[in-house]
Amino acid sequence: MRTLQVVGILIGLSLGSYGIYKYRSRRYGKLDFLVNLLVSVGLVIISINPAIGDIPARLLGMETRWFAVLFVSNVVLLGLFFYVLNKANQANRTVGELVRALAKAEYRKTFVPEQNGKSIFVVIPAYNEEKAIGGVLKGMPQEVLGYEVHPIIVVDGASDNTEAVVRRENYMVASHVMNRGQGDALRTGFEIALQQDADIVMTMDADGQHCVEDIEKLVGPIVDGEADYVMGSRFLGQYEDPGGLRHIGIVFFTALINFLGRVHVTDCTNGFRAIRGSDLVKLDLREDRFNAPELIMEAAKKELRIQEVPVTIARRSAGESKKPPRLGYPLGFLRTIVQTWLR
Numbered sequence: 187m188r189t190l191q192v193v194g195i196l197i198g199l200s201l202g203s204y205g206i207y208k209y210r211s212r213r214y215g216k217l218d219f220l221v222n223l224l225v226s227v228g229l230v231i232i233s234i235n236p237a238i239g240d241i242p243a244r245l246l247g248m249e250t251r252w253f254a255v256l257f258v259s260n261v262v263l264l265g266l267f268f269y270v271l272n273k274a275n276q277a278n279r280t281v282g283e284l285v286r287a288l289a290k291a292e293y294r295k296t297f298v299p300e301q302n303g304k305s306i307f308v309v310i311p312a313y314n315e316e317k318a319i320g321g322v323l324k325g326m327p328q329e330v331l332g333y334e335v336h337p338i339i340v341v342d343g344a345s346d347n348t349e350a351v352v353r354r355e356n357y358m359v360a361s362h363v364m365n366r367g368q369g370d371a372l373r374t375g376f377e378i379a380l381q382q383d384a385d386i387v388m389t390m391d392a393d394g395q396h397c398v399e400d401i402e403k404l405v406g407p408i409v410d411g412e413a414d415y416v417m418g419s420r421f422l423g424q425y426e427d428p429g430g431l432r433h434i435g436i437v438f439f440t441a442l443i444n445f446l447g448r449v450h451v452t453d454c455t456n457g458f459r460a461i462r463g464s465d466l467v468k469l470d471l472r473e474d475r476f477n478a479p480e481l482i483m484e485a486a487k488k489e490l491r492i493q494e495v496p497v498t499i500a501r502r503s504a505g506e507s508k509k510p511p512r513l514g515y516p517l518g519f520l521r522t523i524v525q526t527w528l529r
Contacts, residue, residue: 194233202226221269225262282474285362286374289340293360293378306330306405306460307384308337309375311368312392316347317504322390323355325398331409333385335401338378339392340371348392367475368457376466384463393502396458400497404460413493414465415485417451418458423496435516439479439523446527447483451494454482455519458497465490470529476515476522483526 205222208214214222232238232255239251248254308326312319319339326337338358341349343365352359360374372389379387386405390396400418407413440454455478469484471477485492509515 191233191236195230198226198229198233201229221266225266228262278474279472281364282366282370285364285366286370286377289360289362289374290378290381293358297358302334304333304385305382306333306335306386306388306401307375307379307382307463308335308388308390308401309372309379310337310339310390310392311342311371311375312339312344312348312352313342313365313368313371314344314346314348315392315504316344316351318394318502319348319392320351320355321394321504322392322396322398323352323357326357327398327401330402330405333405333409336379336382336384338375340375342366342368342371369471369473369475369477369480372477373471376471380463380467386460387463387466388460389457391457394504395500395502397498397500400458400495403495403497404458407493407495408460408462412491414490415461415492416459417453417482417492417494418456418497418499419451419453419494420456420497420499421452422494424498426498426500435519439516439519442520442523443479443482446523447486449482449486449492451482451492453494454478456497456499458499461485461490473522473526476518479519479523480526483523 202223205214205219205226208222209216209219236251236255239255242258243249243251243254246254246257248257310319310322323337323339327335329335336358338360339348339352341352341359341361343362349359349361360378362371362374375389376387386408388401388404390398390401396418400423404416404418407416436453436455440451443454444450457478459481465485465488468488468490469481471480471484473480482492510518
């Protein structure tokens with residue numbers, strides 16, 4: 187027996203023994219154990235009898251067994267990659283659920299807003315926005331079109347004094363113990379708002395780019411019964427920072443969402459929006475970061491009446507953009523569009 191065969195057998199036996207140990211100590215589930223067992227047994231068999239590689243070689247029409255073994259190994263490796271990726275995604279979702287649960291539990295201990303009538307809950311995700319969030323909150327109205335306005339700031343694992351600034355202004359705040367992304371921050375805020383029986387739920391940014399004067403424009407069509415989901419559009423209103431690659435990207439992704447989602451919007455990345463509370467619960471929201479396309483496409487799938495209104499998008503009042511650098515943002519945005527479309 188050649189040295190390579192002995193090494194293969196030892197690796198296979200070691201891998202199998204490790205899998206048995208992990209399974210017996212309850213660190214592996216049944217599927218994890220079966221995957222481990224199949225890989226280890228396959229490695230041992232091919233090491234003991236390399237001629238078994240002639241079978242896939244004949245089936246695949248390859249000249250030598252080693253080409254066949256290499257091909258099969260690559261297929262197995264690709265399968266393992268997707269298996270591990272799925273496990274990582276499951277772990278990420280579990281972490282997200284725990285972070286949101288902790289934030290909501292802490293929120294319930296501190297804040298019980300008094301509601302005397304119909305309500306609008308404004309969810310504002312904030313990550314390291316201590317210099318901008320104060321200005322946003324100071325301009326927040328207490329009432330719009332007969333609805334009480336209740337801002338909820340979700341501090342998403344900030345490392346600065348964002349939470350302290352919000353508390354100093356006596357506004358409701360829920361804090362993530364770690365940064366989870368805008369999508370998870372919004373879901374925390376959405377769940378809190380729905381637990382408070384919000385009639386309308388809004389979202390806006392914490393960086394001062396959205397004008398509180400436009401809130402009435404967004405909730406008006408819902409109050410009047412003309413729409414279920416209202417989006418602000420910079421292209422229908424005013425846009426203080428037009429041009430450049432970002433502008434081109436917005437136009438491209440908007441066109442793609444319109445085609446795949448069968449909607450007709452002009453500004454798919456705008457985070458200034460309002461939705462009827464009873465319709466928000468219908469949306470299947472899973473994305474932890476790039477939430478904008480998911481919200482639009484889910485609303486379209488659930489056949490909500492979508493409407494756009496003109497809003498002003500100003501330059502950031504302070505701080506730096508939190509969007510991923512270089513290709514991280516467009517690739518993440520594209521991934522979310524495709525995944526939401528394929529559901």
